[in-house]
Amino acid sequence: MTDQGNKPDPIFAFVTGTGRCGSSLVQETLARHPDVGFLSNVDDLVPLRGMSGSNNLLYRHMPASFTQKGRVRYAPSEGYRALEREVSPLVVAPYRDLTAADVTPWLARRFRTFFAGRAALQDKPVFLHKFTGWPRTGFIREIFPDARFIHVVRDGRAVANSFLQTSWWQGFAGPPSWGWGQLPSAYAGEWEESGRSFVLLAGLHWKMLEDAAQQAAAGVPPERWMQVRYEDFVADPRGKLSEMLAFLGLNWDPTFDAQVEKQDFLQSRTRAYADDLTPAQVAQLDASLGEHLERLGY
Numbered sequence: 001m002t003d004q005g006n007k008p009d010p011i012f013a014f015v016t017g018t019g020r021c022g023s024s025l026v027q028e029t030l031a032r033h034p035d036v037g038f039l040s041n042v043d044d045l046v047p048l049r050g051m052s053g054s055n056n057l058l059y060r061h062m063p064a065s066f067t068q069k070g071r072v073r074y075a076p077s078e079g080y081r082a083l084e085r086e087v088s089p090l091v092v093a094p095y096r097d098l099t100a101a102d103v104t105p106w107l108a109r110r111f112r113t114f115f116a117g118r119a120a121l122q123d124k125p126v127f128l129h130k131f132t133g134w135p136r137t138g139f140i141r142e143i144f145p146d147a148r149f150i151h152v153v154r155d156g157r158a159v160a161n162s163f164l165q166t167s168w169w170q171g172f173a174g175p176p177s178w179g180w181g182q183l184p185s186a187y188a189g190e191w192e193e194s195g196r197s198f199v200l201l202a203g204l205h206w207k208m209l210e211d212a213a214q215q216a217a218a219g220v221p222p223e224r225w226m227q228v229r230y231e232d233f234v235a236d237p238r239g240k241l242s243e244m245l246a247f248l249g250l251n252w253d254p255t256f257d258a259q260v261e262k263q264d265f266l267q268s269r270t271r272a273y274a275d276d277l278t279p280a281q282v283a284q285l286d287a288s289l290g291e292h293l294e295r296l297g298y
Helices: 023-030 041-045 049-061 080-086 105-122 137-143 156-165 185-193 198-217 230-235 237-247 254-260 279-295
Strands: 011-017 126-132 148-153 225-229
Touching: 011 023, 011 137, 023 126, 023 148, 023 230, 023 237, 041 080, 049 105, 080 105, 105 126, 105 137, 137 198, 148 198, 148 230, 148 237, 156 198, 156 279, 185 198, 198 279, 225 230, 225 237, 230 237, 237 254
Parallel strands: 011 126, 011 148, 148 225
Antiparallel strands: none
């Protein structure tokens, strides 16, 4: 559909990833392009939708220090408070991946209104949002059939190590109390054999989410799915950004150069797991995740 001026509808694009995988860096950098709209952390906290029309302009013109993690800042957001408020908790924290079968007419209307309404206010060619954890791709495509997806992959050993260091990872409660449902039987067997290792459970969590992502990818037309390795992105940010912009139908705007300079693309943490975990724990993850890592190019 188009409006009366025959202006094309925006492209709805979603960045997905397991969490702790670099998807925030991808989202936040792409959101600096002048043709990209997004939900901000202010939108997430304050139910004043009219404010969102200036998100891109505010984000690009703020000093870099006001947009960086680790302090009070202004930045793109996954918007889980707003989604719970205006759509449904089902979208925010499902214990399994969401599929097309989970879409009801009521839920579709609310989800479509949430994103289409904000996209209309911002009036940008692309509206970009990020979901971590379950990819939710089948669910999203049922509502936005032409949606595009950038899936960010990171070495599962690094992700597992990072899960263990966050305040929100509930693996210490064990399945199913951790909020991610029961482990698949093969993974449950691995966990039991390990003596219920929390390090291994973090790795199994990564495998579960990547399994879901690869299954989701199989249901998306290839031209609407792009997979990006975090390690490749931080090694060559401009090269990978050029590829992602082309995937989204955008050009490298001259003003984007200065915006890219505001981002830090640090490679120092790509193998931090080797220092943060014991050799035995790393070996445990190597043995469990090896097949997945090889398939993803690690």
